Amino acid sequence: MATTVMVVDDSLFMRKMLRDLLEGQGYQVVAEAADGNEAVARFRESSPELVTLDIVMPNKSGIEALAEIMALDPAARVVMCSAVGQESMTQAASEAGARAFILKPFNPEHVVQVLRDVCGG
Amino acid sequence: MDMSQYRSLFLSEAREYLRAINETVVGLEERPEDRAGIDTLFRGAHSLKGMAASMEYGDVVEVAHRMEDLMLRVRDQGLVFDSGVADLLLEGSDLIERMLVDLEAGREPRTPAGDLPERLASYTPAPPAPRSAAEPVPTPSAQPSPATAVASAAAAPAAAPAAAPAAEPSPGPAPAEPERAKELEVTSVRVKTELLDHLANLTGELITNKNRLLSINRDLSSPQLGEAVGETAKLLRALHDEVMKVRLMPFEAIADRFQRSVRALAKKSGKELHFEIVGREIGLDRSILESLVDPINHMLRNAVDHGMEESSDRVAAGKPARGVVRLSVARDRDRVLVTVSDDGRGMVPERMIASAIRKGLISPEEAGQLSPRQALMLSCIPGFSTAREVTDVSGRGVGMDAVNASIQKLGGTLAIESEPGKGTSFTLTLPMTIAIIHALVVQCGPIKGAVPVTAVLRTFELRRHQMATVGNRPVFHLDDEALPLLSLNRALGLPLGRFPDGIVPLFVTEAKGRRVGIVVDRLLGQHELYIKPLGRPLSKLPGLGGGAVLGDGELITLLDIADLL
Numbered sequence: 001m002a003t004t005v006m007v008v009d010d011s012l013f014m015r016k017m018l019r020d021l022l023e024g025q026g027y028q029v030v031a032e033a034a035d036g037n038e039a040v041a042r043f044r045e046s047s048p049e050l051v052t053l054d055i056v057m058p059n060k061s062g063i064e065a066l067a068e069i070m071a072l073d074p075a076a077r078v079v080m081c082s083a084v085g086q087e088s089m090t091q092a093a094s095e096a097g098a099r100a101f102i103l104k105p106f107n108p109e110h111v112v113q114v115l116r117d118v119c120g121g
Numbered sequence: 122m123d124m125s126q127y128r129s130l131f132l133s134e135a136r137e138y139l140r141a142i143n144e145t146v147v148g149l150e151e152r153p154e155d156r157a158g159i160d161t162l163f164r165g166a167h168s169l170k171g172m173a174a175s176m177e178y179g180d181v182v183e184v185a186h187r188m189e190d191l192m193l194r195v196r197d198q199g200l201v202f203d204s205g206v207a208d209l210l211l212e213g214s215d216l217i218e219r220m221l222v223d224l225e226a227g228r229e230p231r232t233p234a235g236d237l238p239e240r241l242a243s244y245t246p247a248p249p250a251p252r253s254a255a256e257p258v259p260t261p262s263a264q265p266s267p268a269t270a271v272a273s274a275a276a277a278p279a280a281a282p283a284a285a286p287a288a289e290p291s292p293g294p295a296p297a298e299p300e301r302a303k304e305l306e307v308t309s310v311r312v313k314t315e316l317l318d319h320l321a322n323l324t325g326e327l328i329t330n331k332n333r334l335l336s337i338n339r340d341l342s343s344p345q346l347g348e349a350v351g352e353t354a355k356l357l358r359a360l361h362d363e364v365m366k367v368r369l370m371p372f373e374a375i376a377d378r379f380q381r382s383v384r385a386l387a388k389k390s391g392k393e394l395h396f397e398i399v400g401r402e403i404g405l406d407r408s409i410l411e412s413l414v415d416p417i418n419h420m421l422r423n424a425v426d427h428g429m430e431e432s433s434d435r436v437a438a439g440k441p442a443r444g445v446v447r448l449s450v451a452r453d454r455d456r457v458l459v460t461v462s463d464d465g466r467g468m469v470p471e472r473m474i475a476s477a478i479r480k481g482l483i484s485p486e487e488a489g490q491l492s493p494r495q496a497l498m499l500s501c502i503p504g505f506s507t508a509r510e511v512t513d514v515s516g517r518g519v520g521m522d523a524v525n526a527s528i529q530k531l532g533g534t535l536a537i538e539s540e541p542g543k544g545t546s547f548t549l550t551l552p553m554t555i556a557i558i559h560a561l562v563v564q565c566g567p568i569k570g571a572v573p574v575t576a577v578l579r580t581f582e583l584r585r586h587q588m589a590t591v592g593n594r595p596v597f598h599l600d601d602e603a604l605p606l607l608s609l610n611r612a613l614g615l616p617l618g619r620f621p622d623g624i625v626p627l628f629v630t631e632a633k634g635r636r637v638g639i640v641v642d643r644l645l646g647q648h649e650l651y652i653k654p655l656g657r658p659l660s661k662l663p664g665l666g667g668g669a670v671l672g673d674g675e676l677i678t679l680l681d682i683a684d685l686l
Contacts, residue, residue: 011168013134017127017175056167058160083171105174108122 002028003119006048008039008065009081010057017106018052025112036060040068043076050119051078052102055089063092070097077118081106124176131176132225138165139214139221140377142188146207146214147380151395153202162210163192169217180230181220187241188213201246204388209241211381314407317368324364325557325651328357332649332672365554369404372450375414376401379448382418386425393432393443394425400450405457406554412531413459413551416524420461420547421446423521428465428545438542440464456575457553462546468539470496477505486592490603497537498635501525525631529683530666532558532573534631550575560650560669561628562677563641566615570680571650571669578629578636580644585623597638604629606638612664612685618642632683639682652679 005027009015012034019029031046033039035057043051051069055062062080069076080098082090090101099118102111142165149158166189173181188210194200216237220230334350376398383396405413424446432442444464451458470493477483477499483491491499499505503522524547525535533551552558552575560571561580579599588597588606595606606627610617618640627638650669655678659665664685669677 010164011134011172013127013130013172014168014175016130021122056164058164083167104171105177 002026003050004028004030004046004048005050005052006031006033006039006042006046007052008033008036008042008057008062009052009054010034011054014054014081014104018111021106021108021111022115025115027115036062036065036068039065040072043069044072047073049077050115051076052081052115053078053098054081055086055093056083063089063096066093066096066098079114079118127176128224131172132221135169135172135181135217135221138169139218141165142214143211143377143381146210147384149202150204150207150384159192159196159202163189163196166192166213178220178224178230180234181217181224183238184213184217184220184234184241187238191241191244200244203246205244205246209237209244212237213241312367317364320364321368321557324357324361325653328361328557328649329651329670329672331357332670333674334672336672336674361557365406365557366404368406368554370407370410371401372403372405372410373401375410375417376448378414379417379421383421383425383446386422390426390429392425392429394429394446395443396446396448398448398450400452403450403452403457404553405450405551409531409551409554412527413549416527416549417448417459417461419520419524421448424461424463424465424545428463428467430466434466452553453550457551459549459551460546462544464544467541467543467545468497468500468537469541473497473499477502480504484592490591490596492602494537495602495635497539498631500537501535502635526683529576529631530681532575534576534578557649557651559647560679562645562648562671563609563626563628564643564645565610565613565618565641568613568615569645569671569675569677570609570613571648571677572628572630572680572682574647576630576682578631580628581626581638582644583625583627583638585620585625588625599629599636599638602636604636604638606640607632607686608640609680609682609685610640610642630682632686637686650677650679 003026005022007015007018007022007029009018015032015034019032022029027050030048031042033042037060039051039053039062040060053062053066053069057065066078066080069078074097076097078098079100079102080090080093081102081104082093083104090098093101100114102114142162145158145161145165149155149162152158166185170182170185170189173179173185191200191206191209195202195206200206216232216234219232223230223232331350331354334346334353338346338350379398380396383394387394387396429444429446430438430440432444435444436442446463447461449458449460449462451460470491473496474483474488474491478485478488482499482502482505500521501524505522528535528549528551531551533549536548536550537545538548539545552573559574561574561577562569562571581597583597588595589603590596591603596603597606598604608617625640626642626644627640628644629636629638631637648671650671652667652669654660655665655668659668664681666679666681666684669679671677
């Protein structure tokens with residue numbers, strides 16, 4: 001059974017790229033969301049096994065959404081997408097329960113490796 | 122990973138971000154403390170950076186990165202969002218747009234970033250020093266002074282027309298978040314514009330063919346065929362409407378550049394004004410939309426440069442110091458009205474008339490016949506005004522003849538209303554689409570010509586006694602105005618029509634800013650025509666706007682009346 005994933009990013013371009021990359025690796029993308037509010041709502045609906053969560057987003061940031069998702073399901077596997085220079089945020093995200101980080105711009109091999117580790121562990 | 126497949130998505134989304142940035146910058150200049158706006162700018166630059174990095178567009182990354190850093194200073198480090206920050210961000214946005222144009226054409230960006238990244242990184246607000254002539258770097262824009270003009274968009278974003286800013290307890294919603302793209306993804310597909318043109322073309326050909334079937338059945342008189350063609354005609358009308366709807370783009374698509382140009386104009390002229398755009402969601406055919414940019418810019422320039430008074434004059438006249446310029450778009454059945462209005466000094470018809478006489482454009486005799494409305498339209502006569510004279514004479518008129526001409530090319534009309542001391546408004550009435558139009562078909566000698574019904578104000582069959590002459594020119598009276606009568610035959614170089622039964626058919630249109638009666642041999646009625654561009658050398662001839670085929674196979678030319686006279 002393919003691992004189900006939700007991709008969260010405010011950029012359609014980024015979501016499309018990640019979706020293509022993940023589907024190419026056999027993941028099943030079951031939901032997309034473009035801001036923190038939507039991420040929490042979609043998570044509730046589709047209970048994906050894995051979430052990739054962007055940090056800088058409108059309405060509700062990735063960090064805030066992460067906290068809510070972890071409150072809904074403390075075992076949720078969430079991987080944060082961050083950019084260089086967001087080290088202070090990655091610290092906060094780790095404390096809030098993020099499993100791992102992938103750095104933008106995405107390096108496909110790196111993304112695949114990180115997700116595999118998270119799913120395996 | 123092959124990134125080229127993502128290029129067009131990147132380009133379209135990057136442009137949405139740029140548009141949101143431009144709009145938000147202009148809005149923030151009026152309310153620099155608006156947190157939502159500051160966040161939007163930061164996120165916009167951040168997202169652009171991330172996307173460009175994925176595409177490995179290093180030049181774009183660098184500029185976006187510096188813009189993001191500058192906004193970070195505003196957001197977290199107390200840097201005030203002043204007009205210096207605004208200028209830099211807009212400059213960055215323009216630069217990235219030029220880079221996108223290069224990338225779209227499949228070449229490396231040819232526009233060097235120059236020292237912009239450095240200026241973005243090292244920006245420091247100018248100290249509020251007293252103005253001095255010996256200032257080493259003349260950056261008046263960086264000093265918030267009362268003379269600094271601010272243009273802004275007060276209009277709510279199209280996506281949230283119902284949101285009443287007054288009722289919003291928190292800082293209002295950030296304008297035009299590009300997140301709308303997300304919803305589009307599910308319910309829509311992206312289609313190349315050529316494909317839309319092709320669909321419109323096929324629909325047009327089908328309509329021409331339907332007309333042909335109708336014409337054949339006029340000889341056959343078959344009820345069955347008549348019924349089938351009638352049904353086909355209905356379906357075609359529905360198809361045409363749908364295809365045209367697909368080609369419609371919201372006015373929003375070009376609205377942003379007007380904000381930019383008004384902002385620049387206001388700044389340059391040192392006038393304090395508020396600019397608002399209403400009706401961004403109204404759809405127009407893309408080709409019309411593109412042709413509107415220059416005329417609207419022209420009218421806005423007139424409004425800011427000439428229509429609007431200096432703040433001190435306004436206060437002296439008991440008006441608010443800050444003037445208002447408004448660009449509004451509204452739908453009226455199958456027409457779209459675009460209005461540029463201001464609450465400036467207005468135009469004085471008597472002065473317009475005096476000036477036109479002085480320049481020999483009209484005779485004093487003709488002047489006596491002009492209604493106030495006609496007097497205002499004098500501004501659209503070529504040669505009426507030059508930039509130097511316009512401000513003291515009329516407050517208007519630079520290039521209005523050019524505006525009028527291009528609107529008529531689109532099958533539209535221009536109307537001016539003005540009240541001295543209160544302001545002026547210019548209204549363009551345009552068809553929503555242009556390829557398939559309703560046209561009045563007229564006969565002149567052996568030639569059949571078509572005039573878009575949007576350009577026809579009325580048709581008449583005049584008796585000879587209803588005609589008069591003013592200074593040996595024929596005129597007729599309509600609503601207390603004396604309208605000159607012109608012969609279309611003469612304009613086309615054909616022998617003049619003879620009207621043995623004493624009835625003269627004509628239609629009323631606007632040409633060079635005046636209502637005129639155009640006399641033809643016969644009025645043949647209204648037809649739905651699919652207009653195609655003429656090839657060379659016909660397209661070079663003045664007065665020809667395109668060609669169409671009638672149901673019986675006869676060729677017909679679309680006449681550009683203003684161009685012919």
